[in-house]
Amino acid sequence: MKKILVAFCAVAALVACNETGHGDANLHITGNIKGLKQGKLYVQRIVDTSLVNLDTIAINGKSAFESHVKIDSPEMLFLFLDRGQTKSVDNNLPFFAEPGKMRIESTIDAFYLKAKVTGSENHKIYEDFLKGKKRYIDQNLDLLQKNIEATKQGDVARLDSIATQQDKLLKRRYLYTINFAMNNANREAGPYIALSEVYDANIKYLDTVAKSMSPKIAKSRYGKLLIKHINDRKKAESGQK
Known part of the structure:
Protein backbone atom coordinates (compact mmCIF):
# COMPACT_ATOMS: atom_id res chain seq x y z
CA MET A 1 0.00 0.00 0.00
CA LYS A 2 2.83 2.35 0.89
CA LYS A 3 4.55 1.70 -2.46
CA ILE A 4 1.30 2.37 -4.31
CA LEU A 5 0.84 5.66 -2.44
CA VAL A 6 4.39 6.80 -3.25
CA ALA A 7 3.93 5.91 -6.91
CA PHE A 8 0.61 7.76 -7.01
CA CYS A 9 2.18 10.89 -5.51
CA ALA A 10 5.02 10.78 -8.03
CA VAL A 11 2.59 10.53 -10.95
CA ALA A 12 0.43 13.29 -9.50
CA ALA A 13 3.46 15.56 -9.19
CA LEU A 14 4.45 14.86 -12.77
CA VAL A 15 0.95 15.57 -14.05
CA ALA A 16 0.79 18.80 -12.07
CA CYS A 17 4.12 19.87 -13.55
CA ASN A 18 2.94 19.16 -17.08
CA GLU A 19 -0.34 20.99 -16.50
CA THR A 20 1.49 24.18 -15.52
CA GLY A 21 3.56 23.94 -18.67
CA HIS A 22 6.71 24.91 -16.79
CA GLY A 23 8.54 21.61 -17.30
CA ASP A 24 12.00 21.75 -15.75
CA ALA A 25 12.06 25.55 -15.52
CA ASN A 26 14.02 26.80 -12.49
CA LEU A 27 13.68 30.56 -13.00
CA HIS A 28 10.35 32.30 -12.44
CA ILE A 29 10.27 35.89 -13.68
CA THR A 30 7.39 38.23 -12.88
CA GLY A 31 7.17 41.87 -13.83
CA ASN A 32 5.30 44.89 -15.00
CA ILE A 33 6.03 47.35 -17.81
CA LYS A 34 4.00 50.43 -16.96
CA GLY A 35 2.17 51.83 -19.98
CA LEU A 36 2.63 48.75 -22.14
CA LYS A 37 -0.75 47.61 -23.46
CA GLN A 38 0.13 45.87 -26.70
CA GLY A 39 3.24 44.10 -27.93
CA LYS A 40 5.54 41.22 -27.13
CA LEU A 41 8.33 40.53 -24.68
CA TYR A 42 11.10 38.06 -25.44
CA VAL A 43 13.37 36.48 -22.85
CA GLN A 44 16.63 35.85 -24.70
CA ARG A 45 20.11 34.45 -24.16
CA ILE A 46 23.28 34.65 -26.22
CA VAL A 47 24.21 31.45 -28.03
CA ASP A 48 27.54 31.82 -29.85
CA THR A 49 27.08 35.37 -31.16
CA SER A 50 23.30 35.39 -31.64
CA LEU A 51 20.35 36.13 -29.39
CA VAL A 52 18.04 33.13 -29.05
CA ASN A 53 14.52 33.26 -27.62
CA LEU A 54 13.86 31.30 -24.42
CA ASP A 55 10.30 32.55 -24.03
CA THR A 56 7.81 34.75 -25.85
CA ILE A 57 5.22 36.72 -23.87
CA ALA A 58 2.26 38.37 -25.61
CA ILE A 59 1.01 41.59 -24.01
CA ASN A 60 -2.64 42.29 -24.71
CA GLY A 61 -4.21 44.89 -22.44
CA LYS A 62 -2.32 44.03 -19.24
CA SER A 63 1.17 45.32 -18.52
CA ALA A 64 1.99 42.57 -16.02
CA PHE A 65 3.84 39.50 -17.26
CA GLU A 66 5.53 36.32 -16.12
CA SER A 67 7.89 33.78 -17.57
CA HIS A 68 9.32 30.38 -16.62
CA VAL A 69 12.67 29.38 -18.12
CA LYS A 70 15.51 26.98 -17.36
CA ILE A 71 19.11 28.06 -16.86
CA ASP A 72 22.00 25.81 -15.87
CA SER A 73 23.72 28.47 -13.78
CA PRO A 74 23.50 32.25 -13.32
CA GLU A 75 23.88 34.00 -16.67
CA MET A 76 23.17 37.27 -18.42
CA LEU A 77 19.78 37.16 -20.14
CA PHE A 78 17.96 39.86 -22.08
CA LEU A 79 14.38 41.08 -21.98
CA PHE A 80 13.57 42.42 -25.43
CA LEU A 81 10.52 44.63 -25.97
CA ASP A 82 8.79 44.49 -29.36
CA ARG A 83 6.77 47.70 -29.48
CA GLY A 84 5.29 47.03 -32.90
CA GLN A 85 5.68 49.98 -35.26
CA THR A 86 7.85 52.25 -33.10
CA LYS A 87 11.56 52.65 -33.83
CA SER A 88 12.78 53.19 -30.29
CA VAL A 89 16.31 51.94 -29.57
CA ASP A 90 15.44 51.57 -25.87
CA ASN A 91 14.18 48.02 -26.34
CA ASN A 92 16.73 45.66 -24.81
CA LEU A 93 17.23 45.13 -21.09
CA PRO A 94 20.12 42.91 -19.90
CA PHE A 95 19.59 41.25 -16.54
CA PHE A 96 21.80 38.81 -14.66
CA ALA A 97 19.50 35.87 -14.05
CA GLU A 98 19.76 33.37 -11.22
CA PRO A 99 17.63 30.26 -10.54
CA GLY A 100 14.72 31.17 -8.27
CA LYS A 101 12.32 34.09 -8.37
CA MET A 102 13.11 37.43 -10.00
CA ARG A 103 11.09 40.54 -10.70
CA ILE A 104 11.53 43.16 -13.42
CA GLU A 105 9.68 46.48 -13.36
CA SER A 106 10.00 49.33 -15.84
CA THR A 107 8.05 51.76 -18.02
CA ILE A 108 7.36 51.80 -21.72
CA ASP A 109 8.85 55.30 -22.13
CA ALA A 110 12.18 54.43 -20.46
CA PHE A 111 12.37 50.66 -20.70
CA TYR A 112 16.11 50.38 -20.02
CA LEU A 113 16.80 53.51 -17.98
CA LYS A 114 14.00 53.05 -15.43
CA ALA A 115 14.26 49.28 -15.09
CA LYS A 116 14.34 47.81 -11.59
CA VAL A 117 15.52 44.21 -11.29
CA THR A 118 15.31 42.32 -8.01
CA GLY A 119 15.93 38.75 -6.87
CA SER A 120 19.49 38.31 -8.13
CA GLU A 121 22.67 38.98 -6.19
CA ASN A 122 24.67 38.85 -9.42
Missing part, protein backbone atom coordinates in the same frame (compact mmCIF):
# COMPACT_ATOMS: atom_id res chain seq x y z
CA HIS A 123 22.52 41.58 -10.92
CA LYS A 124 23.15 43.83 -7.89
CA ILE A 125 26.89 43.33 -8.41
CA TYR A 126 26.56 44.08 -12.12
CA GLU A 127 24.63 47.30 -11.40
CA ASP A 128 27.36 48.40 -8.97
CA PHE A 129 29.92 47.82 -11.70
CA LEU A 130 27.93 49.90 -14.20
CA LYS A 131 27.72 52.81 -11.74
CA GLY A 132 31.52 52.84 -11.47
CA LYS A 133 31.96 52.41 -15.21
CA LYS A 134 29.70 55.43 -15.86
CA ARG A 135 32.30 57.74 -14.29
CA TYR A 136 34.82 56.74 -16.94
CA ILE A 137 32.25 57.02 -19.73
CA ASP A 138 31.34 60.56 -18.62
CA GLN A 139 35.00 61.59 -18.44
CA ASN A 140 35.63 60.16 -21.89
CA LEU A 141 32.65 62.05 -23.33
CA ASP A 142 34.07 65.25 -21.84
CA LEU A 143 37.44 64.56 -23.51
CA LEU A 144 35.73 63.83 -26.83
CA GLN A 145 34.00 67.21 -26.66
CA LYS A 146 37.34 68.90 -25.94
CA ASN A 147 38.87 67.00 -28.84
CA ILE A 148 36.21 68.35 -31.22
CA GLU A 149 36.83 71.90 -30.03
CA ALA A 150 40.61 71.55 -30.34
CA THR A 151 40.25 70.06 -33.83
CA LYS A 152 38.15 73.03 -34.98
CA GLN A 153 40.78 75.41 -33.61
CA GLY A 154 43.66 73.44 -35.07
CA ASP A 155 45.29 73.32 -31.64
CA VAL A 156 47.81 70.48 -32.12
CA ALA A 157 49.37 70.81 -28.67
CA ARG A 158 45.96 70.54 -27.01
CA LEU A 159 45.05 67.54 -29.18
CA ASP A 160 48.21 65.75 -28.05
CA SER A 161 47.37 66.51 -24.42
CA ILE A 162 43.83 65.19 -24.84
CA ALA A 163 45.12 61.99 -26.48
CA THR A 164 47.42 61.42 -23.49
CA GLN A 165 44.52 61.97 -21.09
CA GLN A 166 42.35 59.53 -23.04
CA ASP A 167 45.06 56.88 -22.92
CA LYS A 168 45.46 57.28 -19.15
CA LEU A 169 41.68 57.19 -18.69
CA LEU A 170 41.42 53.94 -20.65
CA LYS A 171 44.11 52.35 -18.48
CA ARG A 172 42.31 53.46 -15.31
CA ARG A 173 39.03 52.01 -16.59
CA TYR A 174 40.71 48.69 -17.35
CA LEU A 175 42.32 48.56 -13.90
CA TYR A 176 38.99 49.43 -12.27
CA THR A 177 37.29 46.63 -14.20
CA ILE A 178 39.95 44.03 -13.41
CA ASN A 179 39.92 44.94 -9.70
CA PHE A 180 36.12 44.84 -9.61
CA ALA A 181 36.01 41.44 -11.34
CA MET A 182 38.70 40.09 -9.00
CA ASN A 183 36.94 41.40 -5.88
CA ASN A 184 33.70 39.75 -7.03
CA ALA A 185 35.20 36.53 -8.35
CA ASN A 186 33.13 34.60 -5.79
CA ARG A 187 30.09 35.32 -7.98
CA GLU A 188 29.41 34.58 -11.64
CA ALA A 189 29.33 38.31 -12.33
CA GLY A 190 33.11 38.46 -11.77
CA PRO A 191 34.25 36.35 -14.75
CA TYR A 192 31.36 37.73 -16.85
CA ILE A 193 32.57 41.31 -16.38
CA ALA A 194 36.14 40.30 -17.21
CA LEU A 195 35.00 38.57 -20.41
CA SER A 196 32.55 41.22 -21.58
CA GLU A 197 34.49 44.35 -20.65
CA VAL A 198 38.26 43.64 -20.77
CA TYR A 199 38.71 40.41 -22.75
CA ASP A 200 41.75 41.97 -24.47
CA ALA A 201 43.47 43.08 -21.25
CA ASN A 202 46.97 41.91 -20.39
CA ILE A 203 46.76 38.15 -19.87
CA LYS A 204 48.34 38.38 -16.41
CA TYR A 205 45.41 40.50 -15.21
CA LEU A 206 42.84 38.06 -16.56
CA ASP A 207 44.82 35.27 -14.92
CA THR A 208 44.51 37.12 -11.62
CA VAL A 209 40.72 37.14 -11.96
CA ALA A 210 40.65 33.44 -12.87
CA LYS A 211 42.84 32.49 -9.90
CA SER A 212 40.54 34.46 -7.58
CA MET A 213 37.52 32.34 -8.54
CA SER A 214 36.24 29.70 -6.16
CA PRO A 215 36.02 26.11 -7.47
CA LYS A 216 32.25 26.55 -7.83
CA ILE A 217 32.57 29.71 -9.95
CA ALA A 218 35.40 28.18 -11.99
CA LYS A 219 32.94 25.43 -13.02
CA SER A 220 30.16 27.89 -13.88
CA ARG A 221 29.30 29.05 -17.41
CA TYR A 222 31.40 32.21 -17.32
CA GLY A 223 34.14 30.67 -15.21
CA LYS A 224 34.71 28.00 -17.85
CA LEU A 225 34.54 30.58 -20.65
CA LEU A 226 37.10 32.83 -18.94
CA ILE A 227 39.53 29.95 -18.42
CA LYS A 228 39.09 28.85 -22.03
CA HIS A 229 39.61 32.42 -23.27
CA ILE A 230 42.83 32.74 -21.26
CA ASN A 231 44.16 29.39 -22.51
CA ASP A 232 43.27 30.25 -26.13
CA ARG A 233 45.07 33.58 -25.87
CA LYS A 234 48.13 31.99 -24.30
CA LYS A 235 48.32 29.48 -27.16
CA ALA A 236 47.85 32.20 -29.78
CA GLU A 237 50.46 34.48 -28.22
CA SER A 238 52.97 31.63 -27.98
CA GLY A 239 52.36 30.65 -31.61
CA GLN A 240 50.81 27.27 -30.76
CA LYS A 241 48.00 25.78 -32.79
Whole structure:
Protein backbone atom coordinates (compact mmCIF):
# COMPACT_ATOMS: atom_id res chain seq x y z
CA MET A 1 0.00 0.00 0.00
CA LYS A 2 2.83 2.35 0.89
CA LYS A 3 4.55 1.70 -2.46
CA ILE A 4 1.30 2.37 -4.31
CA LEU A 5 0.84 5.66 -2.44
CA VAL A 6 4.39 6.80 -3.25
CA ALA A 7 3.93 5.91 -6.91
CA PHE A 8 0.61 7.76 -7.01
CA CYS A 9 2.18 10.89 -5.51
CA ALA A 10 5.02 10.78 -8.03
CA VAL A 11 2.59 10.53 -10.95
CA ALA A 12 0.43 13.29 -9.50
CA ALA A 13 3.46 15.56 -9.19
CA LEU A 14 4.45 14.86 -12.77
CA VAL A 15 0.95 15.57 -14.05
CA ALA A 16 0.79 18.80 -12.07
CA CYS A 17 4.12 19.87 -13.55
CA ASN A 18 2.94 19.16 -17.08
CA GLU A 19 -0.34 20.99 -16.50
CA THR A 20 1.49 24.18 -15.52
CA GLY A 21 3.56 23.94 -18.67
CA HIS A 22 6.71 24.91 -16.79
CA GLY A 23 8.54 21.61 -17.30
CA ASP A 24 12.00 21.75 -15.75
CA ALA A 25 12.06 25.55 -15.52
CA ASN A 26 14.02 26.80 -12.49
CA LEU A 27 13.68 30.56 -13.00
CA HIS A 28 10.35 32.30 -12.44
CA ILE A 29 10.27 35.89 -13.68
CA THR A 30 7.39 38.23 -12.88
CA GLY A 31 7.17 41.87 -13.83
CA ASN A 32 5.30 44.89 -15.00
CA ILE A 33 6.03 47.35 -17.81
CA LYS A 34 4.00 50.43 -16.96
CA GLY A 35 2.17 51.83 -19.98
CA LEU A 36 2.63 48.75 -22.14
CA LYS A 37 -0.75 47.61 -23.46
CA GLN A 38 0.13 45.87 -26.70
CA GLY A 39 3.24 44.10 -27.93
CA LYS A 40 5.54 41.22 -27.13
CA LEU A 41 8.33 40.53 -24.68
CA TYR A 42 11.10 38.06 -25.44
CA VAL A 43 13.37 36.48 -22.85
CA GLN A 44 16.63 35.85 -24.70
CA ARG A 45 20.11 34.45 -24.16
CA ILE A 46 23.28 34.65 -26.22
CA VAL A 47 24.21 31.45 -28.03
CA ASP A 48 27.54 31.82 -29.85
CA THR A 49 27.08 35.37 -31.16
CA SER A 50 23.30 35.39 -31.64
CA LEU A 51 20.35 36.13 -29.39
CA VAL A 52 18.04 33.13 -29.05
CA ASN A 53 14.52 33.26 -27.62
CA LEU A 54 13.86 31.30 -24.42
CA ASP A 55 10.30 32.55 -24.03
CA THR A 56 7.81 34.75 -25.85
CA ILE A 57 5.22 36.72 -23.87
CA ALA A 58 2.26 38.37 -25.61
CA ILE A 59 1.01 41.59 -24.01
CA ASN A 60 -2.64 42.29 -24.71
CA GLY A 61 -4.21 44.89 -22.44
CA LYS A 62 -2.32 44.03 -19.24
CA SER A 63 1.17 45.32 -18.52
CA ALA A 64 1.99 42.57 -16.02
CA PHE A 65 3.84 39.50 -17.26
CA GLU A 66 5.53 36.32 -16.12
CA SER A 67 7.89 33.78 -17.57
CA HIS A 68 9.32 30.38 -16.62
CA VAL A 69 12.67 29.38 -18.12
CA LYS A 70 15.51 26.98 -17.36
CA ILE A 71 19.11 28.06 -16.86
CA ASP A 72 22.00 25.81 -15.87
CA SER A 73 23.72 28.47 -13.78
CA PRO A 74 23.50 32.25 -13.32
CA GLU A 75 23.88 34.00 -16.67
CA MET A 76 23.17 37.27 -18.42
CA LEU A 77 19.78 37.16 -20.14
CA PHE A 78 17.96 39.86 -22.08
CA LEU A 79 14.38 41.08 -21.98
CA PHE A 80 13.57 42.42 -25.43
CA LEU A 81 10.52 44.63 -25.97
CA ASP A 82 8.79 44.49 -29.36
CA ARG A 83 6.77 47.70 -29.48
CA GLY A 84 5.29 47.03 -32.90
CA GLN A 85 5.68 49.98 -35.26
CA THR A 86 7.85 52.25 -33.10
CA LYS A 87 11.56 52.65 -33.83
CA SER A 88 12.78 53.19 -30.29
CA VAL A 89 16.31 51.94 -29.57
CA ASP A 90 15.44 51.57 -25.87
CA ASN A 91 14.18 48.02 -26.34
CA ASN A 92 16.73 45.66 -24.81
CA LEU A 93 17.23 45.13 -21.09
CA PRO A 94 20.12 42.91 -19.90
CA PHE A 95 19.59 41.25 -16.54
CA PHE A 96 21.80 38.81 -14.66
CA ALA A 97 19.50 35.87 -14.05
CA GLU A 98 19.76 33.37 -11.22
CA PRO A 99 17.63 30.26 -10.54
CA GLY A 100 14.72 31.17 -8.27
CA LYS A 101 12.32 34.09 -8.37
CA MET A 102 13.11 37.43 -10.00
CA ARG A 103 11.09 40.54 -10.70
CA ILE A 104 11.53 43.16 -13.42
CA GLU A 105 9.68 46.48 -13.36
CA SER A 106 10.00 49.33 -15.84
CA THR A 107 8.05 51.76 -18.02
CA ILE A 108 7.36 51.80 -21.72
CA ASP A 109 8.85 55.30 -22.13
CA ALA A 110 12.18 54.43 -20.46
CA PHE A 111 12.37 50.66 -20.70
CA TYR A 112 16.11 50.38 -20.02
CA LEU A 113 16.80 53.51 -17.98
CA LYS A 114 14.00 53.05 -15.43
CA ALA A 115 14.26 49.28 -15.09
CA LYS A 116 14.34 47.81 -11.59
CA VAL A 117 15.52 44.21 -11.29
CA THR A 118 15.31 42.32 -8.01
CA GLY A 119 15.93 38.75 -6.87
CA SER A 120 19.49 38.31 -8.13
CA GLU A 121 22.67 38.98 -6.19
CA ASN A 122 24.67 38.85 -9.42
CA HIS A 123 22.52 41.58 -10.92
CA LYS A 124 23.15 43.83 -7.89
CA ILE A 125 26.89 43.33 -8.41
CA TYR A 126 26.56 44.08 -12.12
CA GLU A 127 24.63 47.30 -11.40
CA ASP A 128 27.36 48.40 -8.97
CA PHE A 129 29.92 47.82 -11.70
CA LEU A 130 27.93 49.90 -14.20
CA LYS A 131 27.72 52.81 -11.74
CA GLY A 132 31.52 52.84 -11.47
CA LYS A 133 31.96 52.41 -15.21
CA LYS A 134 29.70 55.43 -15.86
CA ARG A 135 32.30 57.74 -14.29
CA TYR A 136 34.82 56.74 -16.94
CA ILE A 137 32.25 57.02 -19.73
CA ASP A 138 31.34 60.56 -18.62
CA GLN A 139 35.00 61.59 -18.44
CA ASN A 140 35.63 60.16 -21.89
CA LEU A 141 32.65 62.05 -23.33
CA ASP A 142 34.07 65.25 -21.84
CA LEU A 143 37.44 64.56 -23.51
CA LEU A 144 35.73 63.83 -26.83
CA GLN A 145 34.00 67.21 -26.66
CA LYS A 146 37.34 68.90 -25.94
CA ASN A 147 38.87 67.00 -28.84
CA ILE A 148 36.21 68.35 -31.22
CA GLU A 149 36.83 71.90 -30.03
CA ALA A 150 40.61 71.55 -30.34
CA THR A 151 40.25 70.06 -33.83
CA LYS A 152 38.15 73.03 -34.98
CA GLN A 153 40.78 75.41 -33.61
CA GLY A 154 43.66 73.44 -35.07
CA ASP A 155 45.29 73.32 -31.64
CA VAL A 156 47.81 70.48 -32.12
CA ALA A 157 49.37 70.81 -28.67
CA ARG A 158 45.96 70.54 -27.01
CA LEU A 159 45.05 67.54 -29.18
CA ASP A 160 48.21 65.75 -28.05
CA SER A 161 47.37 66.51 -24.42
CA ILE A 162 43.83 65.19 -24.84
CA ALA A 163 45.12 61.99 -26.48
CA THR A 164 47.42 61.42 -23.49
CA GLN A 165 44.52 61.97 -21.09
CA GLN A 166 42.35 59.53 -23.04
CA ASP A 167 45.06 56.88 -22.92
CA LYS A 168 45.46 57.28 -19.15
CA LEU A 169 41.68 57.19 -18.69
CA LEU A 170 41.42 53.94 -20.65
CA LYS A 171 44.11 52.35 -18.48
CA ARG A 172 42.31 53.46 -15.31
CA ARG A 173 39.03 52.01 -16.59
CA TYR A 174 40.71 48.69 -17.35
CA LEU A 175 42.32 48.56 -13.90
CA TYR A 176 38.99 49.43 -12.27
CA THR A 177 37.29 46.63 -14.20
CA ILE A 178 39.95 44.03 -13.41
CA ASN A 179 39.92 44.94 -9.70
CA PHE A 180 36.12 44.84 -9.61
CA ALA A 181 36.01 41.44 -11.34
CA MET A 182 38.70 40.09 -9.00
CA ASN A 183 36.94 41.40 -5.88
CA ASN A 184 33.70 39.75 -7.03
CA ALA A 185 35.20 36.53 -8.35
CA ASN A 186 33.13 34.60 -5.79
CA ARG A 187 30.09 35.32 -7.98
CA GLU A 188 29.41 34.58 -11.64
CA ALA A 189 29.33 38.31 -12.33
CA GLY A 190 33.11 38.46 -11.77
CA PRO A 191 34.25 36.35 -14.75
CA TYR A 192 31.36 37.73 -16.85
CA ILE A 193 32.57 41.31 -16.38
CA ALA A 194 36.14 40.30 -17.21
CA LEU A 195 35.00 38.57 -20.41
CA SER A 196 32.55 41.22 -21.58
CA GLU A 197 34.49 44.35 -20.65
CA VAL A 198 38.26 43.64 -20.77
CA TYR A 199 38.71 40.41 -22.75
CA ASP A 200 41.75 41.97 -24.47
CA ALA A 201 43.47 43.08 -21.25
CA ASN A 202 46.97 41.91 -20.39
CA ILE A 203 46.76 38.15 -19.87
CA LYS A 204 48.34 38.38 -16.41
CA TYR A 205 45.41 40.50 -15.21
CA LEU A 206 42.84 38.06 -16.56
CA ASP A 207 44.82 35.27 -14.92
CA THR A 208 44.51 37.12 -11.62
CA VAL A 209 40.72 37.14 -11.96
CA ALA A 210 40.65 33.44 -12.87
CA LYS A 211 42.84 32.49 -9.90
CA SER A 212 40.54 34.46 -7.58
CA MET A 213 37.52 32.34 -8.54
CA SER A 214 36.24 29.70 -6.16
CA PRO A 215 36.02 26.11 -7.47
CA LYS A 216 32.25 26.55 -7.83
CA ILE A 217 32.57 29.71 -9.95
CA ALA A 218 35.40 28.18 -11.99
CA LYS A 219 32.94 25.43 -13.02
CA SER A 220 30.16 27.89 -13.88
CA ARG A 221 29.30 29.05 -17.41
CA TYR A 222 31.40 32.21 -17.32
CA GLY A 223 34.14 30.67 -15.21
CA LYS A 224 34.71 28.00 -17.85
CA LEU A 225 34.54 30.58 -20.65
CA LEU A 226 37.10 32.83 -18.94
CA ILE A 227 39.53 29.95 -18.42
CA LYS A 228 39.09 28.85 -22.03
CA HIS A 229 39.61 32.42 -23.27
CA ILE A 230 42.83 32.74 -21.26
CA ASN A 231 44.16 29.39 -22.51
CA ASP A 232 43.27 30.25 -26.13
CA ARG A 233 45.07 33.58 -25.87
CA LYS A 234 48.13 31.99 -24.30
CA LYS A 235 48.32 29.48 -27.16
CA ALA A 236 47.85 32.20 -29.78
CA GLU A 237 50.46 34.48 -28.22
CA SER A 238 52.97 31.63 -27.98
CA GLY A 239 52.36 30.65 -31.61
CA GLN A 240 50.81 27.27 -30.76
CA LYS A 241 48.00 25.78 -32.79
